[in-house]
Amino acid sequence: MKEIIRLFNVLIVIFCMVILLLGVTLLLRYNPSVFESHESLITKAAEVQKPKLWQAPDTATIPKDKEGKRIRYGRELIAHTSDYLGPNGKVMNISNGMNCQNCHLEAGTKPFGNNYGSVASMYPKFRARSGKLESIVKRVNDCIERSLNGTSLDSLSEEMKAIVAYITWLGKDVPKGEKAAGSGLVEMKWLDRPADPVAGKKLYLQKCLICHGYSGEGQRLSANSHFIYPPLWGENSFNTGAGLFRISNLSRYIRANMPNGSTYDSPMLSEDQAWDIAAYVVSLPRPEKKFKQDWPKIETKPVDHPFGPYADGFSEEQHKYGPFREILAKNKSK
Ligand code: HEC
Ligand code: HEC
Numbered sequence: 250m251k252e253i254i255r256l257f258n259v260l261i262v263i264f265c266m267v268i269l270l271l272g273v274t275l276l277l278r279y280n281p282s283v284f285e286s287h288e289s290l291i292t293k294a295a296e297v298q299k300p301k302l303w304q305a306p307d308t309a310t311i312p313k314d315k316e317g318k319r320i321r322y323g324r325e326l327i328a329h330t331s332d333y334l335g336p337n338g339k340v341m342n343i344s345n346g347m348n349c350q351n352c353h354l355e356a357g358t359k360p361f362g363n364n365y366g367s368v369a370s371m372y373p374k375f376r377a378r379s380g381k382l383e384s385i386v387k388r389v390n391d392c393i394e395r396s397l398n399g400t401s402l403d404s405l406s407e408e409m410k411a412i413v414a415y416i417t418w419l420g421k422d423v424p425k426g427e428k429a430a431g432s433g434l435v436e437m438k439w440l441d442r443p444a445d446p447v448a449g450k451k452l453y454l455q456k457c458l459i460c461h462g463y464s465g466e467g468q469r470l471s472a473n474s475h476f477i478y479p480p481l482w483g484e485n486s487f488n489t490g491a492g493l494f495r496i497s498n499l500s501r502y503i504r505a506n507m508p509n510g511s512t513y514d515s516p517m518l519s520e521d522q523a524w525d526i527a528a529y530v531v532s533l534p535r536p537e538k539k540f541k542q543d544w545p546k547i548e549t550k551p552v553d554h555p556f557g558p559y560a561d562g563f564s565e566e567q568h569k570y571g572p573f574r575e576i577l578a579k580n581k582s583k
Pocket of ligand 1: 327330347348349350351352353363364365367368385388389392393396397412416433487491492493498
């Protein structure tokens with residue numbers, strides 16, 4: 250009898266062990282985090298909260314056909330614009346020697362490096378500056394006329410077709426009407442004080458001069474070669490109609506990208522420093538170009554558009570350097 254009870258006990262123990270093993274296997278399979286440390290769970294939660302930023306498609310997937318050839322030419326034109334369309338360009342001489350890539354970093358793919366992730370999905374787009382629905386062609390020519398202080402490209406030229414093909418290919422996986430996370434420029438808070446060009450100059454001399462030069466003139470390897478460091482002001486830089494001439498755009502660009510090598514998640518400057526350096530850069534001379542047809546409705550001018558007339562009664566000076574909060578508050582209350 251004792252023998253039988255002992256055998257029975259052994260069987261029960263084996264049975265319990267099998268059930269336990271089965272339970273653990275199932276638990277691990279469907280909820281592996283149970284056995285992770287507290288810390289690793291916290292990092293996981295942070296990863297989930299961080300929005301996934303848009304990533305450009307791999308250039309190795311550009312088709313090997315005629316359209317692919319056009320896309321690759323477009324990418325080349327964005328990266329080395331000056332070699333093709335600059336003052337000594339081999340195709341045309343229609344621009345100031347800057348490259349699209351100087352401001353649309355890594356051929357328009359860098360997170361918060363003013364990338365093109367949302368262009369294909371958002372254009373044609375209504376823009377208050379022109380008061381019109383704009384195509385990608387129109388938008389590209391805007392940058393050529395302003396940022397490259399140049400003459401627009403014919404929409405039927407191979408160069409325009411190639412640029413549009415590349416930008417369209419880049420954004421092909423972003424659903425129509427949606428903004429890709431991390432496209433354009435990083436968000437920043439408005440300053441409570443005016444941005445300060447004097448403080449900005451001090452910082453410029455410490456942090457920017459080495460590449461962009463004392464007079465913001467940039468650097469070339471030799472007199473007629475292209476810029477290795479682009480000009481920030483002066484005759485070869487973007488003109489007063491350009492997007493970067495607005496201090497909010499310039500400081501947001503600088504904050505996430507300059508000194509060169511900075512990124513949005515490891516910036517080298519504080520927001521305040523970026524505002525002050527931007528104030529210094531926009532205080533200096535550059536090609537002046539008026540676009541009379543801009544802002545058909547003056548009440549739609551962005552708060553930091555530095556040229557009047559304005560609908561709100563604030564000065565050009567305040568619209569250029571701030572403080573912006575009181576202008577924003579007044580515009581909001583209207
Ligand atoms: C000096 C800097 C600079 C250069 C050079 C430049 N751009 Fe831009 N570009 C900008 C800025 C800043 C914006 C955003 C302006 C704004 O939203 O007010 C912009 C916007 C654009 C947009 C619209 C992006 C969007 O998401 O709506 C396109 C397309 C574009 N640029 C194409 C080009 C092309 C092509 C070139 C070269 C031929 C070029 N840009 C050269 C500064 C530049
Ligand atoms: C190590 C060299 C280096 C330093 C330092 C540096 N930059 Fe740049 N900067 C570059 C390069 C290179 C580009 C063009 C990027 C490209 O084409 O990929 C650029 C582009 C720019 C542009 C857009 C193009 C233009 O000419 O307007 C601005 C604005 C700019 N830098 C501002 C600054 C400011 C402000 C600082 C100081 C906080 C700074 N940079 C520090 C190398 C540098």
